Amino acid sequence: MSTQAQLKPQKLDIRPLTGALGAEIYGLDVKQLDDATFDSVYQAFLDYSVLVFRDQELNEEEFAAFGLRFGKLEDEPFLPNKSETPGVYYFFGAPKDGKQLSTQKLGWHMDHSYQKNPSLGAILYALDVPAVGGDTLFASSYESYEGLSPMMKEMLEGKIGVHDVLQYGLNSGHHSIGTEKALLTLAKMRKSFPQTEHPLICKHPETGRKMLYINKAWTTAIKGLAENESKALLDMLKEHSLRDVYQCRVRWYNKSLMIWDNRCVQHSPNSDYTEQRRMLRLALHSDWVPGEEQTAGH
Numbered sequence: 001m002s003t004q005a006q007l008k009p010q011k012l013d014i015r016p017l018t019g020a021l022g023a024e025i026y027g028l029d030v031k032q033l034d035d036a037t038f039d040s041v042y043q044a045f046l047d048y049s050v051l052v053f054r055d056q057e058l059n060e061e062e063f064a065a066f067g068l069r070f071g072k073l074e075d076e077p078f079l080p081n082k083s084e085t086p087g088v089y090y091f092f093g094a095p096k097d098g099k100q101l102s103t104q105k106l107g108w109h110m111d112h113s114y115q116k117n118p119s120l121g122a123i124l125y126a127l128d129v130p131a132v133g134g135d136t137l138f139a140s141s142y143e144s145y146e147g148l149s150p151m152m153k154e155m156l157e158g159k160i161g162v163h164d165v166l167q168y169g170l171n172s173g174h175h176s177i178g179t180e181k182a183l184l185t186l187a188k189m190r191k192s193f194p195q196t197e198h199p200l201i202c203k204h205p206e207t208g209r210k211m212l213y214i215n216k217a218w219t220t221a222i223k224g225l226a227e228n229e230s231k232a233l234l235d236m237l238k239e240h241s242l243r244d245v246y247q248c249r250v251r252w253y254n255k256s257l258m259i260w261d262n263r264c265v266q267h268s269p270n271s272d273y274t275e276q277r278r279m280l281r282l283a284l285h286s287d288w289v290p291g292e293e294q295t296a297g298h
């Protein structure tokens with residue numbers, strides 16, 4: 001009899017974070033999930049979009065193993081600090097000379113929406129985090145779609161958003177463009193990730209729920225509109241999509257583990273801290289192309 005078969009299904013203690021999205025799950029050791037319990041966790045992942053597990057004791061391999069239950073791990077060609085475990089990266093938010101790193105200023109985004117098939121999700125594990133600060137904020141793309149007026153929903157149906165890694169990188173201060181080396185890195189990113197297009201309204205490939213598929217960082221234009229029209233409409237939609245009623249906020253403690261469904265949320269790492277912050281990170285690959293109706297993932 002395998003170890004897996006000897007494990008008893010564990011009951012989920014799910015505590016929602018807000019009325020919009022997010023939940024903490026208590027009473028689980030994520031290293032010890034039998035298949036039935038994992039199925040319940042996966043369903044909670046689809047239901048709440050963001051899950052947090054506290055007090056998890058994980059090494060790099062166990063962290064990767066938890067990720068692999070959700071899907072394939074995605075390579076991050078431009079993320080530094082690869083660990084020795086395939087697919088796992090160290091994520092540092094360390095102060096430099098008492099100042100915050102520029103990488104902490106990314107703000108609201110969806111990971112890799114500038115790819116044809118954006119990430120399914122990402123998982124973070126807190127190794128050593130400041131006592132206060134560095135919360136991660138999330139906003140539900142389901143709720144922002146639901147919150148649009150019927151006429152706006154109708155107007156946006158079938159319209160296409162342009163996603164671009166370069167424009168926000170240049171305009172937001174997220175990437176340094178002060179040196180030739182930094183500019184060359186941005187140019188390389190742009191070459192790896194050409195501009196791509198996704199529908200503004202699309203369905204989640206597993207839940208089938210409709211979403212307002214935009215994010216503040218990488219959605220840079222609406223196809224077919226004049227530049228001023230596109231900017232005005234996108235600015236309004238971005239502000240709408242980040243209304244506080246569509247959000248939750250996750251506080252970090254050492255040994256907290258968090259996963260989010262990158263297909264239906266925007267997230268924002270808050271940079272209100274100056275102490276050392278070390279995490280493990282992995283990204284989950286998805287074959288889903290927004291706008292295509294095939295089922296992908298689990």
Ligand SMILES: [Fe+2]
Nearest residue numbers: 109110111267
């Ligand atoms: Fe991110």
